[in-house]
Amino acid sequence: MTVVAAGGGEARAARSERLHLLRRSPSVLIGAGIVLFWVSCAILGNHITPYDPIYDQTQNIFAHPSSAHWFGTDRLGRDVFSRVLAGSRDILLVAPAATLLGTVLGTALGLITGYMRGIVDDVVSRLIDAVLALPLIIIAVTAIAALGTRSAWAVAVVIGLVFTPIIARTVRAAVLAEREQDYIQAAQLRGERSPYIMFVEVLPNVMPLVLVEATVRLGYAIFAVASLTFIGFGIQVPSPDWAVQIFDNYTYVDPNWWTVLFPAAAIASLVVAVNLVSDGIQQAYER
């Protein structure tokens, strides 16, 4: 009796090749590098800043950039360079928290509506459509105003909840496709119950998509938290958070451009970096 030996280590080879490609892609490397830089700044905090970002207020307000103050000083005489270095911490806490919340809830919702279909799916999808008819900022502003609080954690929760339907939609589409696969039918014919099929059979197969979505959403989360902070919701003064700095100083932008430009560049760099990384991951999966 001949035994058929296992053949084809195709998938394993493919995965290591992908990782290899990721490591060599310039955009991914640049993006990852920038993210790591800001993460280390957030961790090291006050240890690396030349001046204390919050308390070192001087009389030298709105000083031009100079050798003493590389990025100049702001309206309270605080060193902008120090504030920029320290400013990554809050946003790197709030944005990922919001993303995590949205991803977990959105995935669960997407799984349920995608697999169960029927009335549940119809109703929830309509609700999602209704909510998504509004731009994120409007929803966030309305919800925050309704809740009556402006704290950063309220912002995180609201953004997370707003992301939930967006992610749910993407996950639902993937689940719908996965549902057509025969192994789902095989599971049903074994007598498996729906929760088992959703979470044990389907979920592992949509995880790669969820991860990619999550990294894309993270970019948006940073974007959204910064935008909300800029209009006064979220992280509050006197935090050195970048968007707070802009909020604090933009009415004086002419002629004190340095108080606003450097924090703006910092935000831009972080969001671009996160998006470069997530784009790189998507590319590696495509090839």
Added chain:
Amino acid sequence: MTRYIVKRLGLALITLVLLSMVVFATAQLLPGDIGRNILGPFAPQSAVDAMNRQLGANRPAVVQYWDWISGVVQGDLGRSLAFQLPIRPILATALGNSLKLALEAFLIVIPLGILGGIAAGLRAGRALDRTVTVGGLSLSSVPEFVSGIVLIIVVGIFLGWLPITAQAPDGAGALTQGRYLLLPAICLALVLFGYIARITRAGVVEALDSDYARTAYLKGLPSNVVIRRHVLRNALLPTIAVVATQIGYLVGGLVVVETLFSYQGIGLLVFNAATKKDYPMLAAGVLVIGIIYLLVTLAADILIAVLNPRIRLGGAE
């Protein structure tokens, strides 16, 4: 086809009704005691009760909702608490402003985005493609207030080419208004360019890789004919859908840009209503934004159905 339109219309209506309920619930019910919210924590309870009675806030939620929605349908959007004026004219002006800005941004970004996407798709994998894709990606990652600030500083302050507020003086002509709106419009265009270019690119690449494009090439058709007649027709359908969703953002999501450029659009109006606890205004404003989005996506769906024979004519015999 007509069945499809009717079905979509029906769905849009249901969504609209749901939207109105969600909006009403959030704006009017969630904050709780409206009278207390307006008068503050120190006002006497009797004054609060009187306020609530006056606003009709002590009635059951369903009744309040019905009152509101029936008013809306007839054109009465209620009365602003902050301005003590009817909401409709204020909202209409703000909406008009937003639409102007949206239009200008649109006129800039749509042609650029689509052309960029087509160019990138046709040269996929090569230098032009990577530039457009990565460049577009980076640009759209930058929050609008960041690019807005950079633009204000560089173009408005350093170079002094364009005004740094968007609101033209009263009575200004269309061209002047356009000039004032140019900075914020560019700012929005930067954000949207990447997004539109990517979707267009993806559509072009998919169409180019398709079997029917192969058939066209192998018929001996020259490249430009294949692209024009065969590829673009099918490639641009997803772009229409995406552009439609972006219009919603362009009309209502511009809180940040309007703040930055001090422009009295509907986004800023809603934001102020939220912070000032002007609930009727908030509800009306949010509803209007939602309606516009739903209308635009409905129009896009119908346009796609018209262009896509599979939807227009139904299945095989």
Added chain:
Amino acid sequence: MSAVAPQPAALEFDALDVAYTVRGKDRQVLRGLTLRVDAGQTIGLVGESGCGKSTAALAAVNYLPRNGKITGGAVRVAGKDVLELGWGELRRLRADSVAMVYQNPGAALNPSIKIGSQVAEAFTVRGVARGEARERAHDALARVQIADPDSVMGRYPHQLSGGMQQRVVIAMALAKDPALLILDEPTTGLDATVEAEVLDLVAQLQAELATSVLFISHNLGVIAKMCSRVGVLYAGRLVEEGPVESVLQDPRHPYTVGLLRCIPRGGVRKDHARLDTIPGFLPSLGAELPGCVFVERCALADERCHAEEPAASVVGPGHETRCWHHDRASELPRAEAADITLRAVDRTAAPVVRFADLGKVFKQHGHDVHALVGVSGEIWPGETLGLVGESGSGKTTLARTLLGIVAASSGGVELDGAALAPRFQKRSPEELRALQIVFQNPDSALNRRHSVRRIILRSLRKLAGLTGAAAEQRMLDLTHSVRLSERTLTQKPSQLSGGLKQRVAIARAFAGEPRLVVCDEPTSALDVSVQAAILNLLVELQADGGVSFLFISHDLGVVRYISDRIAVLYLGRLMELGSAEVVFGGPHHPYTEALLSAVPTVDGGGRERIRLEGDIPSAASPPAGCVFHTRCPRKLGAVCEETEPPLLDAEDGHLMRCHIPLDELRRLQR
């Protein structure tokens, strides 16, 4: 060999090497392909998946995908090197001289442009004026036997059936009176009778226009029917080439020998002999293969084969092969023992499954679609009931109704005499374990993220109620019974080939010791060499355990091999039910007759081709009387149009639904 023809070959591959860049590395797909298609000839190129045959076709028109490149050699069309041509010349070549027809005609047509415009384009590109181009498009469509060209010209591709779409594509291809026609799997996916029509059409047009044809397919029967010469591709190398009769009747390469032994030929059935298989696996794409490409799987291989690439040897007139041991090729040792002893089916026992008067009506766009009408039958323990029929026949619906995936609208199913609930959700665990399924597509049948071990253990738990040590033991037993090595247990499906995945799927289905396993095209997605192994496995499992199969396949040779009895469905109705010998050997129903004549076999010849007019009628509005009368070549007359013939026992359990008496059929079909 005849004297060298004065004109250059219509198509010539000259030591062509092609590689694809995948994930950063170059992978060799074609190795030194040398093949000639002379003027007026039809040459076949046959091989399994990944052999490079489609790449050869694309190279011939210089339309390799973005990541493909020519790494050596040349391709010449009418003497001109295709790869050296400038843009304009290449275009002229494509517009005037070379035409291609592919698989999947629906995708080959632009979904947003009407048929008329697309066909007319083939003319306008050659300079014909608009108005005249439309007229010629009309004629082109008429030439491919489309009944109402004007109506078709005004439609969009998605409004046509698959067969119609392929005719349109052929019309476009032949519109230019090409000197060279390349066909790449043009009939895969089409129903048997439609496939026969399309092939006949191609043959006829080729004869009329004296076009040279390169016909690419994995199906040896089709090649045998259409081509005068054939080349066999394996892992990108042409291992054998010669006249069709010579290669198929006297193959001189171990791969060709093995391939031909895998196919059930000449009416052989499972109780006569086991199918032979080719051990090992197809090499992965672009693998490094010093020496002979086939060496890993060849029983005749020796040191020389591992080290040196075999040179081409002439083994007959116009017949070449690349093998160091071609003289011994026909003595290739069998990979499987030929003998087999099977139990005869005991028909005195009670049937395992009985279905009575099953009917199923679907609602589609407001119409009632009768997918199944009054279908009854039994399946005995240890027997295989083959189910045959084209699209719309209801065979998939019948399988699903038995399993309870769809609920029958009328009639019922019994298991061991007890009625089964119409939907599986309402059936007991014992009933669920008794009826299982093996799916067509092994990629979709297994959860990609679960290891094989987990898949089987879960099945054992749910279907057999086993856990712990007992489950472990049974899992090992199952693994052995489907001939898998224990190493596969820790692997995930994505790491396994199609054949291995299908074995896992079979193991899973057998976890609960089922009474009946529905096999829904279980080998259609597999390569020929793998298919034989799976069929052998199924036969063995049946011999060991007495399980019954409901075997669905469009491949009549395979159905005939494995089935004890065969049921023929047409438009949801049972047309014929009887033992395999009788249903296939005759006398049989006129539909069965036509179906059998339509299928091309490797041994060719024998049957008179019976052409069926028109397409299969829509199930939403079936014809009155006998549903087959609109296409039946033996239609009697008014009685067939008005009265539906009942299903009668014509002779010894051979059921037939036809007004013509059996003896009459016997006489007519002699």
